[in-house]
Structures are given as structure tokens and as C-alpha cells.
Amino acid sequence: MFTPDIYKNENKEETHTFxxxxxxxxxxxxxEGxxxxxxxxxxxxxxxxxxxxxxxxxxxxxPQWKGFTDNDAVLAVFSGPHSYISSSWYDHENVPTWNYIAVHVYGKIKIVEGEAVIESLKKLVDKYEKNSENPIRVEDLSKKTMLQTRGIVGFEIEITEIxxxxxxxxxxxxxxYNNIILELEKTNKKESIAVANEMKKCPR
Structure with missing residues (x-):
């Protein structure tokens, strides 16, 4: 991913949180090519x-999983808030642009089986069920329901670069900079306000 130096985020902890x-x-x-x-x-x-x-x-x-063993190189792309930035918000003439957060993760993938798949599912479900009124736990699902896990391919990607x-x-x-934040907030758009909030957190 091409990123000018000024926009590179090399804070490992912040990136992992993202x-x-x-x-x-x-x-x-x-x-298959x-x-x-x-x-x-x-x-x-x-x-x-x-x-x-x-x-x-x-x-x-x-069919994507069939390529994991032939070529273990993969790319995972993650996106955060983004918004159009109008150049009318500047005090000088310029071109419009876009503000955004994105992370590309490169790694080597391998298929996992057995208990490792179940443990991965437990972590996933627990993470997203923790705020549910009646949270579901993989451990509580019936054997009949758990048979559905036969229809999935579990994997693990060892990260080589972020x-x-x-x-x-x-x-x-x-x-x-401050005027861009004000204009983003005035749009009343969820994504634009999220960008404004991110801008407020950026060190100046």
C-alpha cells in the first residue's frame, strides 16, 4: 500500500487496537491463478x-481456501472511518481529497483443524456476545448444532508485515485543520463525524 511518510502510522499498539x-x-x-x-x-x-x-x-x-496450500501468501485489508474533504473548507485554493484509515496485513496462511478451530470460534463468539442480553456460548451449543463446524475451514495467518x-x-x-473538523461535524454524517473525532485525537 503506497503511503506518503506523513500519513504512515508506525505506532504498533495503536494499529493492533485498530x-x-x-x-x-x-x-x-x-x-488457481x-x-x-x-x-x-x-x-x-x-x-x-x-x-x-x-x-x-x-x-x-x-473455493478460495483451496489455494491456501498452493500459495500461503495472503493479504488482509481493514478499513476505518473515511470522509470526503472539500477544498472549500480551506482558506486557500486547493483540490478536494479524502481522509481515511486503512491497514494492510501481509502474512502466511495455514489451515488449522480440530480443537484449534473450536477455540477460535469460542473467542470469536465470546467477543461479540459479551454485550448481548442473553449471550450465546459455543460450549452450550448442542452436538447437532456443532456439526455445522464440519462445513468450515479454519485458518491462522502468521503476520509478516503490517x-x-x-x-x-x-x-x-x-x-x-480545525476548520475541517468543524465542517465534518456540520455534515451530520456518521462517517464524517467519526473522521472528525479521529482528527481531534491526532497529535499536532
Whole structure:
């Protein structure tokens, strides 16, 4: 991912937090000479070797998984808030642009089986059920329901590189920067307000 130096986010802790909070990503690989992409939750974790990994699963009916053993190189793409930035918000003539947060994770994928798949599912369900009024636990599901796990392929991606972009108008002076925030808030659009909030957190 091309990122000008001014927009690179090299804060590992911040990037890991972003991945945990925006875990619904796009898994991309090559299967039988064709690029494939699937939108799925990819959960950041640490494996038994102490290495950072992404864990997930896809349907066995999805042919993408058949390429995991032929070529283990994969890319996972994660997106955060984004918004159009009008150049009419500046005190000088310029071109419009877009503010956004994105993280690309490169790694090597391997298929996991047996109890490792169940443990991955437990973590996934617990994470998203914790605020439910009547939370579901994998441990409480019947054997009949758990038979559905036969229809998925679990995997683990050992992370080899993370590229993080946080483009939040860092190239603007304080006056224009603050005005962009005000204009974003005035749009009353959820994504634009989220960008404004991110801009408020950026060091100046």
C-alpha cells in the first residue's frame, strides 16, 4: 500500500487496537491463478510461539481456501472511518481529497483443524456476545448444532508485515485543520463525524 511518510502510522499498539476494533476485513489470495477475496472477521491474536496472527474461517463451499496450500501468501485489508474533504473548507485554493484509515496485513496462511478451530470460534463468539442480553456460548451449543463446524475451514495467518495509513489532514496548518473538523461535524454524517473525532485525537 503506497503511503506518503506523513500519513504512515508506525505506532504498533495503536494499529493492533485498530485491528481488534475493526476486525471485519477482506482476505485476499490467489487460487488457481485467480485473485479471490472474501469479507470475513479476522481476529488478531498471539499463537503458541508468541507471534502475532490473524485467526478466521470460511465456508468449505468457498473455493478460495483451496489455494491456501498452493500459495500461503495472503493479504488482509481493514478499513476505518473515511470522509470526503472539500477544498472549500480551506482558506486557500486547493483540490478536494479524502481522509481515511486503512491497514494492510501481509502474512502466511495455514489451515488449522480440530480443537484449534473450536477455540477460535469460542473467542470469536465470546467477543461479540459479551454485550448481548442473553449471550450465546459455543460450549452450550448442542452436538447437532456443532456439526455445522464440519462445513468450515479454519485458518491462522502468521503476520509478516503490517502497513498502516492514517490520512487525517496532517499536512494542513492549525487553522485549516480545525476548520475541517468543524465542517465534518456540520455534515451530520456518521462517517464524517467519526473522521472528525479521529482528527481531534491526532497529535499536532
Amino acid at each position: 485491528l481488534k476494533e475493526n476486525s471485519f476485513g477482506i482476505l485476499i489470495n490467489q487460487t 485467480k485473485l479471490c477475496a472474501t469479507h470475513i472477521p479476522l481476529e488478531l491474536d498471539t499463537n503458541n510461539k508468541g507471534l502475532s496472527v490473524l485467526q478466521g474461517h470460511i465456508s468449505k463451499e468457498n 502497513q498502516a495509513t492514517k490520512k487525517m489532514s496532517q499536512n494542513r496548518d492549525d487553522s485549516n
